[in-house]
Amino acid sequence: DAGVTQSPTHLIKTRGQQVTLRCSPKSGHDTVSWYQQALGQGPQFIFQYYEEEERQRGNFPDRFSGHQFPNYSSELNVNALLLGDSALYLCASSSAEGPTDTQYFGPGTRLTVL
């Protein structure tokens, strides 16, 4: 049973560039949530995707956008990167049929913006 996977593991970009991060949910899960975790802090909710639509959104600017595919995998896109976007980006999956609030995390993508 595959767990949540994310790619790439690490990424280095420069200010103003754009980045795409990818997530594959745990087998049997159909909901994907994205979080940003700055060093030494707790994860901050970015948004959640279900049935290929953004269902909930946290307090993040429009530079952060996403997509969910028919196979439930998801992408997080960040445009016009800022130094402050440097963080660990975590994807979590859950199932709309099970305990819908139980979320399982992927290993994360470490983004460094120079």
Add this chain to the structure above:
Amino acid sequence: GENVEQHPSTLSVQEGDSAVIKCTYSDSASNYFPWYKQELGKRPQLIIDIRSNVGEKKDQRIAVTLNKTAKHFSLHITETQPEDSAVYFCAASIPPDSNYQLIWGAGTKLIIKP
């Protein structure tokens, strides 16, 4: 909106002793409270969770208690071991959506002294 406060930020205990981490939340409608353990450079891992219809839940050396009236919940780890050293995060759900957004505490760094 929901706010979760977590204390202490750092906790150092002797191996074999118990550790207690406390969280308070602000939204009385929240009804799901997970605890995650995050080791350095790794993903958050769900270790235990509790829903508002129960007051206590136990899983081997780990237990969580919930006081809905006071809006606080606590993580209890007994007979601590070196492998318990990590950062622990509490979280609370934001209702009423069917798949909840989690608001996280700032984390507690637990240090187990040999």
